[in-house]
Amino acid sequence: MLKYQAVAHKILTHIEExxxxxxxxxxxxxxxxxxxxxxxxxxxxxxxxxxxxxxxYQVRGSGIFVRGHKRKGYINLLEMKEVTSSLKNFNTQTExxxxxxxxxxxxxxxxxxxxxxxxxxxxxRLHAIEGRPFSIEESYYLKEFVPYLNQEIAEASxxxxxxxxxxxxxxxxxxxxxxxxxxxxxxxxxxxxxxxSGLLIESVYSLxxxxxxxxxxxxxxxxxxxxxxxxxxxx
Amino acid sequence: MLKYQAVAHKILTHIEExxxxxxxxxxxxxxxxxxxxxxxxxxxxxxxxxxxxxxxYQVRGSGIFVRGHKRKGYINLLEMKEVTSSLKNFNTQTExxxxxxxxxxxxxxxxxxxxxxxxxxxxxRLHAIEGRPFSIEESYYLKEFVPYLNQEIAEASxxxxxxxxxxxxxxxxxxxxxxxxxxxxxxxxxxxxxxxSGLLIESVYSLxxxxxxxxxxxxxxxxxxxxxxxxxxxx
DNA sequence: AAGTGGTCTAGACCACTGT
DNA sequence: CAGTGGTCTAGACCACTTT
Numbered sequence: 001m002l003k004y005q006a007v008a009h010k011i012l013t014h015i016e017e018x019x020x021x022x023x024x025x026x027x028x029x030x031x032x033x034x035x036x037x038x039x040x041x042x043x044x045x046x047x048x049x050x051x052x053x054x055x056x057y058q059v060r061g062s063g064i065f066v067r068g069h070k071r072k073g074y075i076n077l078l079e080m081k082e083v084t085s086s087l088k089n090f091n092t093q094t095e096x097x098x099x100x101x102x103x104x105x106x107x108x109x110x111x112x113x114x115x116x117x118x119x120x121x122x123x124x125r126l127h128a129i130e131g132r133p134f135s136i137e138e139s140y141y142l143k144e145f146v147p148y149l150n151q152e153i154a155e156a157s158x159x160x161x162x163x164x165x166x167x168x169x170x171x172x173x174x175x176x177x178x179x180x181x182x183x184x185x186x187x188x189x190x191x192x193x194x195x196x197s198g199l200l201i202e203s204v205y206s207l208x209x210x211x212x213x214x215x216x217x218x219x220x221x222x223x224x225x226x227x228x229x230x231x232x233x234x235x
Numbered sequence: 236m237l238k239y240q241a242v243a244h245k246i247l248t249h250i251e252e253x254x255x256x257x258x259x260x261x262x263x264x265x266x267x268x269x270x271x272x273x274x275x276x277x278x279x280x281x282x283x284x285x286x287x288x289x290x291x292y293q294v295r296g297s298g299i300f301v302r303g304h305k306r307k308g309y310i311n312l313l314e315m316k317e318v319t320s321s322l323k324n325f326n327t328q329t330e331x332x333x334x335x336x337x338x339x340x341x342x343x344x345x346x347x348x349x350x351x352x353x354x355x356x357x358x359x360r361l362h363a364i365e366g367r368p369f370s371i372e373e374s375y376y377l378k379e380f381v382p383y384l385n386q387e388i389a390e391a392s393x394x395x396x397x398x399x400x401x402x403x404x405x406x407x408x409x410x411x412x413x414x415x416x417x418x419x420x421x422x423x424x425x426x427x428x429x430x431x432s433g434l435l436i437e438s439v440y441s442l443x444x445x446x447x448x449x450x451x452x453x454x455x456x457x458x459x460x461x462x463x464x465x466x467x468x469x470x
Numbered sequence: 471a472a473g474t475g476g477t478c479t480a481g482a483c484c485a486c487t488g489t
Numbered sequence: 490c491a492g493t494g495g496t497c498t499a500g501a502c503c504a505c506t507t508t
Contacts (some may be wrong), residue, residue: 039499042496054407067445074411172302172467174464174469175466179414210300226413232407240478242508275480295485295487299493322488
């Protein structure tokens, strides 16, 4: 692990262990550089990471402060890989509705920027939170990068498996969100009577080399799903 | 303007003027450093900015590539200040439904982290796109930071006014999103018959010193509003 | 005036990609 | 193995806040 990442982790751990609250001040950059035995610039880079994650904010001439808070139960869109990993503090269940190898169709080829037909793992899952249906996820993984997948993995966390066992981490994501009218089948799965709309998020995950390897459509229960996004103004 | 921001702008302009497409390769860092007469590290910092905006991506050992595209008509959540500025390529209209000075209520105080009552500008606006109702925005600006506002400003872009005339730029935002059932009044404003749900985004904008100064509730038309968010995996 | 965060530089060295 | 992006350092200097 790189030094600045290690330092970022240590500072984050320090914030968590000491239960620092929003507005609490950290040590100065100089002091942090000495504490973690590194240069000022490496501390700055570590703080940039925490800054971009919304964990701290820095005020010139004043200090480094904890940004903290966030509302509970909201999914951080920018860290969302799959629903269960975003809701680790809750009791979640996953039911695998389908798991098979497919040949790509036009919609998938467009989103994964494929020029030819390709083999895919197709996984359809129903996620529940505290027993209540939460989201329906249809996910397409390029077999070129994800050569193997099974029921057991799909019942746990696919992204954990990709990162841990295949050492396949995504480098960037695009999420596209809109409200959709639910098909009767999906209303039934989400146990919805009156309400007819849900939030659909289409996500494309790409590798470090820019190749998209996972396209995903996640349909969220309108009453259960809540999201937050933290942004910076850098330009 | 800082050197790295200026360089970032120049590189962006270069991409736009030469209509570079997704996957197109830029010059090497070394070449860019020479072209823009600066050091390697400053180029890296400029590229970091473009990276975090989703404009480029970098592949170690290979090069710097344009990330580009994005679907058209989708609002970039992370750059969203108010609806009109996010949809500059479209023909938008703004109707000011209310504009007044208020004393804060509990909900606003919680979101703006106020400990006492405070004076606020309250602005309610209806945004339309190509004549079709798009969103209803209720916004609360702390009078301490926004001492003056009028109908004319509210009909144009309030954030443009804040940035240009008050030199008041936000440093970070928190957005909270969920689906809500629409009140009859809002259904009428959005010209909705059957559909009863909309997307609600609550946003808190903070200054460089960490002080929230604007709390906003924006209710989007379920068929018109589409969003995208671009994320990186840095940790 | 002192303290603190931010920019910028030059250069050494490392890690990965593609030929 | 050459080319290219990424990390890390030490230090000078600048900009803003606080006392």
